[in-house]
Amino acid sequence: MILKAMLSIWMAVIIVAAFLYTEAAVGFPGETSRILFFHVPQAWVATLSFLVSMIASATYLAKRNLKADYLAQSAAELGFLFCVLATVTGSIFAKATWGSFWNWDPRETSIVILLMIYGAYFALRSAVPDPERKRVFAAVYSILAFTTVPFLIFVVPRITASLHPENTMNPTQPGMDPKTLKVFLGSLLAYTGLFVWMLRLKMRILRLEGLKEPRFGDFI
Amino acid sequence: MKGGRWTTQTGSSTYLSEAIAIWLRDLRIEFRTRYAVNAILMFAVTTLVAVSFSIGSFRIEASEKPFLYAVLLWIILVFSALSGLSRSFVKEEEAGTMDALRLSARPQAVFLGKLFFNLTLLGALELIIVPSFILLMKYEIEYPGFFAAMIISGGFGLGAGTTIVAAMIAQASARGALFSALSFPLLLPLMITAIKGCERAAIGMGTAGWAEVKIAVAYVMIMMVVSLFLFPLVWEE
Amino acid sequence: MKEGLGFVTGVNLIIWFGIAFYLFVLDRRIKKLEQESTDKDR
Numbered sequence: 001m002i003l004k005a006m007l008s009i010w011m012a013v014i015i016v017a018a019f020l021y022t023e024a025a026v027g028f029p030g031e032t033s034r035i036l037f038f039h040v041p042q043a044w045v046a047t048l049s050f051l052v053s054m055i056a057s058a059t060y061l062a063k064r065n066l067k068a069d070y071l072a073q074s075a076a077e078l079g080f081l082f083c084v085l086a087t088v089t090g091s092i093f094a095k096a097t098w099g100s101f102w103n104w105d106p107r108e109t110s111i112v113i114l115l116m117i118y119g120a121y122f123a124l125r126s127a128v129p130d131p132e133r134k135r136v137f138a139a140v141y142s143i144l145a146f147t148t149v150p151f152l153i154f155v156v157p158r159i160t161a162s163l164h165p166e167n168t169m170n171p172t173q174p175g176m177d178p179k180t181l182k183v184f185l186g187s188l189l190a191y192t193g194l195f196v197w198m199l200r201l202k203m204r205i206l207r208l209e210g211l212k213e214p215r216f217g218d219f220i
Numbered sequence: 221m222k223g224g225r226w227t228t229q230t231g232s233s234t235y236l237s238e239a240i241a242i243w244l245r246d247l248r249i250e251f252r253t254r255y256a257v258n259a260i261l262m263f264a265v266t267t268l269v270a271v272s273f274s275i276g277s278f279r280i281e282a283s284e285k286p287f288l289y290a291v292l293l294w295i296i297l298v299f300s301a302l303s304g305l306s307r308s309f310v311k312e313e314e315a316g317t318m319d320a321l322r323l324s325a326r327p328q329a330v331f332l333g334k335l336f337f338n339l340t341l342l343g344a345l346e347l348i349i350v351p352s353f354i355l356l357m358k359y360e361i362e363y364p365g366f367f368a369a370m371i372i373s374g375g376f377g378l379g380a381g382t383t384i385v386a387a388m389i390a391q392a393s394a395r396g397a398l399f400s401a402l403s404f405p406l407l408l409p410l411m412i413t414a415i416k417g418c419e420r421a422a423i424g425m426g427t428a429g430w431a432e433v434k435i436a437v438a439y440v441m442i443m444m445v446v447s448l449f450l451f452p453l454v455w456e457e
Numbered sequence: 458m459k460e461g462l463g464f465v466t467g468v469n470l471i472i473w474f475g476i477a478f479y480l481f482v483l484d485r486r487i488k489k490l491e492q493e494s495t496d497k498d499r
Binding site for chain 1: 462463465466469470473474477480481483484487490491494
């Protein structure tokens with residue numbers, strides 16, 4: 001409880017700091033560079049949840065305990081949510097700086113593939129009636145999908161050069177402005193904390209749903 | 221299987237002999253019904269005709285040809301494969317022979333047998349579609365050897381990436397649509413590689429050490445090993 | 458200090474506290490349901 005309250009305040013501090021404490025990086029139109037504090041942590045959480053989901057899937061296949069499956073499913077759902085958030089925010093930024101909402105930049109490509117994998121994962125889960133088999137299939141698919149990721153790292157950057165700004169948001173200086181770095185790391189922490197909180201909530205909901213038939217409106 | 225046709229000298233059947241037995245059985249059944257072959261080839265020929273008829277060989281500028289033709293060719297190949305490869309397992313489920321197959325062979329052998337069968341289908345598909353595509357579209361290729369290697373390794377990749385998915389969707393509802401939805405994200409890295417490779421083979425500015433073929437071969441190897449490990453989990457009752 | 462940043466900060470804070478409030482409510486509701494289900498088990 002106390003941790004959750006602290007997280008709420010911490011995220012609020014990050015929001016204030018992101019807009020009022022740091023200065024906008026040079027070389028970007030207007031204040032657009034402030035997207036760094038929200039978009040990048042969202043993408044980070046999306047990647048993290050993909051990893052968590054895959055590890056939980058492997059654990060489920062090895063040990064067959066329900067908790068691992070709940071974790072895999074929750075992480076996948078949150079990963080999907082954060083993927084969408086990162087895609088939408090990134091798309092708005094792309095419109096502001098590069099002039100179009102979508103450019104098939106390597107990272108845009110990989111996030112689309114990630115979205116497709118998540119979509120397939122949920123489609124598979126909903127299409128298998130037998131619960132035990134559903135969990136095994138979902139876990140197997142999750143591992144299969146994860147296996148293809150290294151190929152994307154090899155293959156995708158060859159299509160086009162990246163438009164994403166590299167580590168330095170300010171092209172005139174090496175590295176990141178110290179103020180920016182501080183807030184950015186704080187934001188990563190806040191988003192990771194939020195991810196853990198939401199993940200645990202989702203897992204508890206899944207456990208409850210497993211215990212009994214959920215009533216309509218229980219979780220709305 | 222003791223004393224059967226596909227036994228080794230020690231008398232016990234090996235994975236490979238079991239797999240070959242399943243492969244030959246599937247080929248025999250396929251030869252009788254021709255369901256999968258018809259589905260895949262008709263899909264492929266229809267798409268090829270549609271592409272060739274609507275684009276023709278003169279509409280695309282010469283400088284654009286290598287890339288656009290590689291894209292068109294691989295779209296035809298991948299989606300034709302997705303239209304029919306799931307048959308290998310779906311037909312067992314529909315005929316109710318899944319359990320008999322579970323009892324008569326070990327999971328890895330079933331996987332290999334079905335993989336061989338899918339690869340045979342893909343081979344037939346490529347043998348018909350690729351030459352027709354080259355002729356109809358006046359596809360000029362600078363490095364035929366590299367191009368052929370790319371087509372073959374890409375075909376192996378299509379088989380290696382989709383066989384285990386076919387086994388899963390055969391045991392699910394809404395099979396047809398699900399197979400494409402599940403397979404496509406897994407095949408995308410392979411498809412991008414193969415398009416790049418075919419483009420390079422057509423352009424004639426060096427083969428870059430056959431890099432794309434190597435990536436495709438690595439893809440085949442890794443997907444096969446991972447599938448062999450995971451298949452028993454999908455297959456067991 | 459650019460104009461409008463204060464406004465954007467405010468909007469973001471409202472959105473965030475909305476999300477946090479929702480999560481707290483959800484947390485409470487789940488806790489209640491968890492207690493219910495353990496009561497039933499006994």
